[in-house]
Structures are given as C-alpha cells and as structure tokens.
Amino acid sequence: MKDKLWSKNFINVSVTTFLIACSFFLLMPTIPIYLAEVLKVPHAQIGVVLSSYALALLIIRPFSGYLVDIYSRKPLYLFGLFFFLAMFAGYYFVVTVLFFVILRFFHGLFWGISTVSANTIAIDIIPSSRRAEGVGFFGVNMNIAMAIAPFVAVSIYDHFGFHKLISVAMAMGCLGIITAVFIRVPEREKPVSRPPMSMDRFILLKGLPIFFNQLFLSFGWGTLVAFAVLYGKEISIENAGIFFLFLASGIVLSRVTSGKFVDRGYIHGVMMTAIVLISVGFICFALYHNEIMFCFSAFILGIGYGTLFPALQTIYINMATADRRGTANSTYLLGFDLGISIGMLLGAFLEDRFGFDNMYLITGGLCVIALLMYWFNSRKVFDLNRLV
Numbered sequence: 071m072k073d074k075l076w077s078k079n080f081i082n083v084s085v086t087t088f089l090i091a092c093s094f095f096l097l098m099p100t101i102p103i104y105l106a107e108v109l110k111v112p113h114a115q116i117g118v119v120l121s122s123y124a125l126a127l128l129i130i131r132p133f134s135g136y137l138v139d140i141y142s143r144k145p146l147y148l149f150g151l152f153f154f155l156a157m158f159a160g161y162y163f164v165v166t167v168l169f170f171v172i173l174r175f176f177h178g179l180f181w182g183i184s185t186v187s188a189n190t191i192a193i194d195i196i197p198s199s200r201r202a203e204g205v206g207f208f209g210v211n212m213n214i215a216m217a218i219a220p221f222v223a224v225s226i227y228d229h230f231g232f233h234k235l236i237s238v239a240m241a242m243g244c245l246g247i248i249t250a251v252f253i254r255v256p257e258r259e260k261p262v263s264r265p266p267m268s269m270d271r272f273i274l275l276k277g278l279p280i281f282f283n284q285l286f287l288s289f290g291w292g293t294l295v296a297f298a299v300l301y302g303k304e305i306s307i308e309n310a311g312i313f314f315l316f317l318a319s320g321i322v323l324s325r326v327t328s329g330k331f332v333d334r335g336y337i338h339g340v341m342m343t344a345i346v347l348i349s350v351g352f353i354c355f356a357l358y359h360n361e362i363m364f365c366f367s368a369f370i371l372g373i374g375y376g377t378l379f380p381a382l383q384t385i386y387i388n389m390a391t392a393d394r395r396g397t398a399n400s401t402y403l404l405g406f407d408l409g410i411s412i413g414m415l416l417g418a419f420l421e422d423r424f425g426f427d428n429m430y431l432i433t434g435g436l437c438v439i440a441l442l443m444y445w446f447n448s449r450k451v452f453d454l455n456r457l458v
Contacts, residue, residue, distance in 0.1 A: 073197030089246030091215035117418025124411030126178030134186035135400025150183030206329030206380035217318030224311035284405035286440035292413020320372020347374030352434035
C-alpha cells in the first residue's frame with residue numbers, strides 16, 4: 071500500500087505556495103513594461119533593475135538553508151512571508167529607477183527566506199517513498215503561478231494600471247499567509263548542539279558540478295521571465311502574455327507525471343529528455359516569428375522545464391542527509407537564482423547587440439552544452455554521491 075501523499079498539511083503548503091507565488095510573479099512581466107513605457111528605461115538597463123532581486127536571492131539563499139536546518143521551520147516561514155507581503159506597499163511609491171532597484175532587492179531577500187522554508191517543509195511532509203512524485207506535485211504550484219500570473223498580470227496592467235496590479239498581488243499574499251498558519255510541520259529531533267559554521271552548511275559542496283550544469287539551463291529561464299513579453303510585442307503578438315499560458319500547460323502536463331518515472335529509477339532518462347526539449351524549445355522560439363510557433367515553443371519549453379524541476383531537485387535531496395535538506399534545497403534554488411540573474415543581465419546585453427531572436431538562439435546553444443555536461447559529468451557525480 072502506498073504512503074499517503076495528499077494529506078491536509080501537504081495541501082495547505084501547496085495552496086500557500088501557489089498564492090504567494092502568484093503574488094510575486096504578477097510583477098515579473100509587468101515591471102519591464104512599466105520601466106520601458108513609464109520610466110523610459112532603455113532595454114539594456116532593464117536587466118540591471120530586474121536582477122537586483124536575484125542578487126538578493128544569491129545572498130540570502132545559503133543562509134536560509136542554514137537557518138531552516140537549525141531553527142523551527144514554520145516560524146521562519148511565517149517571518150519571511152510577513153515581510154515579503156509588507157514589501158508590496160513600496161511599489162505604490164516607486165518613481166525612480168534607484169527606488170525600484172532597492173525595493174526589488176529587499177523583496178528578493180524575503181522571497182528567498184520564504185521559498186527555502188516552504189520547499190523544506192514540503193519535503194518534511196512528503197513520504198520518502200513518494201518524494202520525487204510529491205516534489206513534482208508541490209513544485210507545480212510554483213510553476214503554474216509562474217506561468218499563469220504573468221498572463222493575468224499583463225491584462226490587469228493594460229486595463230487598470232500598475233497600482234491596481236499591486237493591490238491584487240497584496241490580496242493574494244494575504245490569503246497565502248492565512249493558509250500558512252494552518253500548516254502543521256512534523257516534529258524534528260533537536261540537535262544536541264548547534265552544528266559548526268562551515269561552507270557545507272550553506273551549499274551542498276558535492277553537488278557543485280551539478281550546480282554549474284544547472285546554470286546553463288536556468289540562464290534560459292531568466293531570459294524568458296524578463297523578455298518573453300517584450301519579444302512577443304516586437305513580433306506583433308497581440309497579447310504576448312499568452313506565452314505563459316502555454317508554458318503553464320506544458321509544465322502541468324509534464325510535472326505531474328515525470329516524478330513517477332524518477333521514483334522508479336529513470337532519473338537520468340528524465341533529465342536528458344528535459345534538456346533536449348528545452349534546447350528544441352529555445353531554437354524554435356528564436357527561428358519562427360508567428361503566433362502559432364510562439365505558443366508551440368512555449369508549450370515545448372513548459373514540458374522541458376516542468377520535467378526538469380522535480381528531477382533536478384530530487385538529485386540534490388538524494389545527495390543530502392536529512393539534517394541538510396535545507397542546504398540541499400537552498401543549493402537547488404540558488405542554482406536557478408544565479409542562472410536567472412545572469413540570464414537577465416547577459417540577456418539584456420545580447421538583445422541590445424544582436425536582437426531577441428539571436429539572444430534566444432544563443433540560449434538554445436547553451437542548453438545543448440548543458441546536455442553534454444550532464445551526460446559526461448553530472449550523472450556520474452550523482453551516481454557516486456547519491457544516498458537514496
């Protein structure tokens with residue numbers, strides 16, 4: 071008989087994650103539009119503004135993993151959520167680029183604390199025999215929000231303006247905090263003494279080769295969240311936010327099924343398939359400039375990334391002991407944060423020099439490199455260091 075996955079606690083942490091993620095990702099596609107149309111910021115500088123939150127994540131993620139491992143996880147989670155929500159009020163008063171950079175930085179700090187806490191709490195709740203499957207279902211909440219919220223955000227922004235969008239984001243954040251209060255986190259055996267401060271308490275050192283491999287893939291995600299809508303507008307897609315709906319469809323289709331294959335021992339096949347699909351998706355995105363291929367590329371990219379997320383997170387978790395789950399999760403999330411920030415910054419430079427289509431073609435090439443890195447190095451590192 072299978073261990074129960076869909077417990078009340080698992081549902082609560084999933085709903086909380088979806089609501090909080092929606093509130094955050096409502097801003098992702100609209101901030102570039104607001105910067106370009108209202109504050110008249112050149113495209114090449116938009117990446118700098120967007121990457122300030124990613125810089126904050128790079129700083130806070132490793133410390134978040136350490137804190138989650140040594141302190142009670144729920145209070146830390148609620149602390150992060152409360153201040154994450156409070157930061158939204160600042161967007162009502164943004165009138166300069168510098169204000170935007172500073173606000174996004176502090177918003178990123180509390181987003182980092184709350185996401186590491188949420189991921190670690192979820193893994194504590196998920197039965198170990200269904201870990202990859204559970205991670206897949208849990209993560210799909212974040213990914214659906216990441217895909218649907220931008221589509222909704224563009225519509226709200228076009229019809230009601232930026233301030234109304236902030237109000238909607240705050241309302242969803244409030245609902246998320248209310249749901250979080252009802253999560254019951256499993257009791258952990260308290261350590262006799264606090265673990266010593268060392269580098270492996272902040273990052274999973276034996277996972278570093280996989281971490282570097284991950285950067286090539288998360289680079290592409292950074293170019294998508296920052297520039298997909300602007301790219302769609304440039305090639306005359308009426309509501310470029312539709313990209314994220316098709317991205318979400320692909321994510322949902324793949325994420326709820328790929329975890330089962332990982333649990334059955336096909337983790338390398340799942341990873342290779344995901345990277346191939348992502349590479350194909352970016353190449354199609356770059357070469358074909360019509361609405362059908364725009365949506366098709368989004369769907370393929372959704373399937374690829376939706377397959378990648380749970381498999382990659384399971385790799386990190388299965389290389390870590392139970393008392394280092396927070397560290398494993400923060401390393402996994404840090405890999406995306408760093409790659410996304412590089413994607414935003416370097417993507418802006420590449421777009422300014424070569425245009426959107428060439429930027430995405432280069433991104434596809436980086437994904438092909440990631441495929442070779444995984445086959446010749448990362449899979450061997452995992453097989454050598456896996457504990458489960």
